[in-house]
């Protein structure tokens with residue numbers, strides 16, 4: 571499938587065939603949330619209409635079908651990220667919950683491992699979404715561990731030498747994103763994770779921004795915890811996963827306690843079930859898990875490399891067009907393999923650009939993108955961000971560039 575073949579799939583996304591303020595919708599906010607194709611909508615509807623029942627607890631036919639479908643969804647998503655026999659996948663409500671589960675799970679008692687202690691060290695990259703920073707801030711405060719930040723250089727790049735300087739025998743955790751949502755930067759994660767693991771740290775990879783095209787293979791990476799969201803990979807909102815080695819997952823204390831995660835319970839005590847149930851208390855989002863697995867199947871049916879190629883071409887086109895505009899700075903302009911273009915404009919507020927673009931049917935996101943410390947570190951403040959998915963077209967990128975050019979003219 572070439573690029574044109576990929577955009578041919580646009581017809582599978584019902585939400586895209588609408589007009590906004592008289593213009594065909596150009597949906598360029600895919601780093602926030604992607605749209606769902608018909609096969610995913612069908613999988614969701616099929617579950618809700620035919621198989622909906624609570625899992626595990628029932629002997630009746632629907633409960634068994636729901637349980638089977640939930641288990642099959644887990645198996646499909648494990649396959650999607652290359653999980654082997656040594657790995658397990660825990661369903662969550664998204665990347666945010668997955669990261670909270672890891673950060674809380676390593677500091678609370680009742681995990682299988684030694685909780686974080688005063689003087690232990692946590693290293694988090696400076697490129698992170700708040701979801702991969704705030705949970706570590708709290709964990710550090712509550713456990714007495716020290717939080718260190720692996721800062722990027724002035725261009726927003728992370729360097730292995732800087733990580734090597736920060737690592738110590740007390741480093742227990744290193745957390746980094748596979749792609750910075752605010753800039754599109756793709757740090758050298760294989761190298762960084764390997765250094766951290768050599769130093770004895772547990773490694774956490776935030777794959778939220780790559781799960782739709784450059785899906786990490788957990789078996790090929792020195793990665794203990796991999797996290798991502800369904801709604802950024804053509805799946806339902808409120809779905810996500812935490813994949814990890816069984817060893818690492820067993821060190822986590824559960825974030826939630828309740829039904830379905832216990833072996834036995836007395837009035838005063840309980841013992842927890844084995845993975846993955848131990849970390850999935852309560853009735854899960856069964857339909858969501860099924861929809862998320864359908865999204866993984868959809869991505870692979872289209873082809874990861876075909877999607878990747880298409881996204882690079884769009885990003886390249888956008889960078890070329892935007893960087894030529896006066897007083898406009900594109901962040902991480904040379905980054906390969908990214909679907910995000912984020913930029914700042916001299917003397918013009920991103921919010922005003924976003925509003926004018928919306929008036930032409932072009933949907934982008936503006937602001938700090940939940941990465942305020944990074945944008946302040948880079949000295950740029952809020953940005954305008956366009957982000958692409960497989961259904962976007964070169965014509966939409968042209969409309970973006972022309973729309974920004976016009977907005978700058980009007981606003982300066």
Ligand code: PMP
Pocket residue numbers: 601602663664665666667699701702747749750751776778779799940
């Ligand atoms: N990490 C990254 C890199 C993200 O882009 C996002 C979403 N913008 C998150 C974490 C949080 O994901 P969610 O809102 O789906 O929990």
